[in-house]
Amino acid sequence: MNDRKQELAQRAAEVREALADAAREAGRKPEDVTLVAVSKLHPASDIRALAETGQADFGENYVQEALGKLEELADLDVNFHFIGGLQSNKAKFVAGNFALVHSVDSRKLAQALHKKAESLGVVQDILIQVNIAGETQKSGITVDSLPQLANEIMGLAGVRVVGLMTMPPFFDEPERARPVFSRLRQLRDELEKQLGSRLPHLSMGMTGDFVPAVQEGATMVRIGTRIFGVRPPR
Numbered sequence: 328m329n330d331r332k333q334e335l336a337q338r339a340a341e342v343r344e345a346l347a348d349a350a351r352e353a354g355r356k357p358e359d360v361t362l363v364a365v366s367k368l369h370p371a372s373d374i375r376a377l378a379e380t381g382q383a384d385f386g387e388n389y390v391q392e393a394l395g396k397l398e399e400l401a402d403l404d405v406n407f408h409f410i411g412g413l414q415s416n417k418a419k420f421v422a423g424n425f426a427l428v429h430s431v432d433s434r435k436l437a438q439a440l441h442k443k444a445e446s447l448g449v450v451q452d453i454l455i456q457v458n459i460a461g462e463t464q465k466s467g468i469t470v471d472s473l474p475q476l477a478n479e480i481m482g483l484a485g486v487r488v489v490g491l492m493t494m495p496p497f498f499d500e501p502e503r504a505r506p507v508f509s510r511l512r513q514l515r516d517e518l519e520k521q522l523g524s525r526l527p528h529l530s531m532g533m534t535g536d537f538v539p540a541v542q543e544g545a546t547m548v549r550i551g552t553r554i555f556g557v558r559p560p561r
């Protein structure tokens with residue numbers, strides 16, 4: 328193993344251990360939380376190295392960068408997640424290429440993904456991103472608009488909603504994000520009743536706040552810096 332591969336393997340193992348501890352503390356099973364390693368702005372060689380140590384899920388934010396990596400890594404048996412802000416005019420590059428799109432926050436975007444997925448003969452799994460704190464500069468649908476958006480998206484055969492995603496405001500103290508995470512779970516529970524269908528996934532928790540996220544029910548955590556180190560500038 329080269330030095331970088333060893334370093335990545337070590338850091339990912341530490342994160343998995345911390346995730347497992349947080350899950351057990353909350354009476355949950357460690358295997359019920361998927362670690363999505365957020366590799367944006369890090370080279371494809373890092374993804375390959377980490378994949379070779381058994382990491383199966385990777386998150387990317389930028390369409391062009393992600394497509395280049397997908398092509399370069401086509402021989403790997405891993406799941407790519409699209410987690411970044413997505414303009415509907417770029418949805419055609421995303422549908423069918425990613426195991427899960429975490430960042431759907433408008434009817435227009437859902438429709439564009441649906442249209443492309445249908446033309447490919449696939450169903451694209453998606454999460455609805457919710458802006459719980461109502462920060463104006465952040466993407467995500469508002470809490471008030473969530474029920475209607477979810478209802479509309481359920482009518483689109485090319486996409487399947489499998490849960491919700493959120494990104495809390497930046498806090499120095501991870502505990503401060505906990506109410507945001509518990510609120511997402513509550514919204515999910517309400518939405519399941521409203522729609523009469525299961526929404527098994529909650530994508531929440533990053534490097535700074537994954538412990539409370541897992542304790543509040545995250546099924547996917549998106550962790551970049553803790554595994555890959557500080558990101559180079561875009």
Ligand SMILES: *Cc1c(COP(=O)(O)O)cnc(C)c1O
Pocket residue numbers: 365367388410411494533534535549550551552553
């Ligand atoms: C970059 C990013 C992450 C990872 O953040 P870290 O703090 O590096 O763990 C998670 N989720 C989203 C949506 C991101 O854009």
